[in-house]
Amino acid sequence: MSITACDVLVVGAGPSGSLVASELHRLGVEVVVLEQRADASPGSRAIGVHPPVLAALEAGGATERILAEAVRIPRGIAVAAGRTVGEVRFDRRPSRFPFVASVPQAVTEAAVAAYGPLPVRGVRVVGVHPTPEGVHVHALDADGASRTWFARTLIVAAGASGRRLLSGLFTGRSRSYPDRYLMTDLSAAPGQPEGTAVITLGACGVAESFPLPGGRRRLVARIASDPEHPNAERAAGDGERLAEAIATRMLAPALAAHVAEASRFSIRRVLLDRMVFAGSVIAIGDAAHEVSPIGGQGMNLGLLDAATLAPVLAQARRGPHRDRQRRSAPDGDGSHRAALARWERGRLASARTAARLAAFNTSLGRPWPRRLASVSAAALDAALRTPLAGLPERAYAMGFDRAARGAADRLP
Structure with a gap:
């Protein structure tokens, strides 16, 4: 059986995997990407790209490509008991990008993958075996034929399937939430404030409205869940349930009239105890940490994983000791191990x-x-009229992420 060798192997061509592969390729590192999906249709539907991510993507040109198609959201409002009780202003923060860029996930994936290597598609990884020299990766192609790669470094960016793949190497904590939500994207959104996200809170649960490019809107609402009669929920029709939630909670019957269908989703939290195994196997994105999409930070976390990991790996391949490192153990010298640990x-x-x-x-x-x-x-309302108002602005702009504290998000 033949073995294909490479420097870095990435499993997963979603946003995180595509970005880390593109950045490594841009920095001169040999990289191969494996993807189980036969086409480039996104596996999830994240839309918001946050300020630290836009800053981190600038060097590779992805930011420009994203902003060319995105709508910019400089503010969000919270509504409760029929009135606005708070406002979050991203344009008040000292950032290179004082807004959240809203764009379909397919656009983000295409932007971060534009100059990276084309993924090898239709390949399902079935085994990962670290050795002192690197990592053997066993996979099946679309025809069921077995294939094997050997890489000095393996990056797993394949979400929940990636965690299953690494179950023998990594441990973590998982929690499923009882909350259930309905979601739809509308081609028209009458009465909604331009460039503003609207979050309605109260006795019936949250209802949300987010701008999309071209005057479109994404609507999300929490629904009651009856675990004893799950089919009864679906019998009422998800589209009708979402329309009712938007009409009654947001007091927006004209907007609700545009809702024809909806998809449902649930949430969970997964946090691995570590992201690096033996210096040669690295988990990023949802494979390493999965958080509730309420707040829109999951995809952004993964993108910052990728953007900050690529320079660490590339640095280990540079300098006068590069040839020696290629012959040494996969985690390189002590300085590389320390950088990866940081x-x-x-x-x-x-x-x-x-x-x-x-x-x-x-x-x-x-x-x-x-x-x-x-x-x-x-x-x-009272809390958001005090200096505490700056905390949600920082939090929802991902200002507490460690990557946002560095040079990536400094003003020019």
Whole structure:
């Protein structure tokens, strides 16, 4: 059986995998990407690209490509008990990009992959075996034929399937939430404020409206879940349920009238205890940490994993000791091991912060007790009129991510 050798092998051609491969390729590192999907259709539907990510993607040209098709969201408002109780202004933050760029995930994937290597598609990885020299990766192609790669470094960016692949190497913690949501994208959104995300909170649970390019909107609403009668939920029709939620919670019947169908999703939190195994196997993106999409930081976490990992790996391949390193153990010399450990600590800390924020967002979006809804709305309104208002602006712009504290997000 023949073995294909490469310097870095990436499993997964989603946003994180495509970006790390593109950045490594741009920095002169040999990289191969394997992808199970036969085509480039996105595996999820994330839309928001946050300021630190836009800054991190600039060097490779992806930011320009994303912004060419994105709508910019400089502000968001929170509505409760029929009135606006808070405002988050990204354009008040000292950032190179004082907004969230809203764009379909397919555009983001294409932008970060534009100058990277073409993925080898239709390949399902079935085994990973680290050795002192590197990593053997066993896979099956679309015809069921067995294939093997050998790489000095393996990067797993394949989401939940990647975690299953690495179950013998990494440990972590997982939690499934009972919350259920409906979502749809509308081609027209009458009455919605331009460039503004609208979050409605209260006695019935959260309803959200996010701008999309071309005047379109994404709508999301939390729904009640009856675990004893799950089919009864679907019998009412997901589109009708979402339309009712938008009409009653957001007081927007004209907007609700445009809802014809909806898809549902649930949420979970997964945090691995580490992201690097033996210096040669690295997990990034949802393979390493999965957080609630409520708040829109999951894809961004993975993109920052990739953007910050690529220079660490590329540095190990540079300098006068490059040839010696190619013949040495896969984790390179002590300085590379230390740099990789610093990267891991920073990304794990950022993932934990994002997970806590996502958990808070999830709790805030649950139904408020009716007798306390007005009181809670007033308390939220009062809090957001104090200096505390700067905390949500920083949090929702990913300002607490470790990567946002470095040079990537400095003003020019």
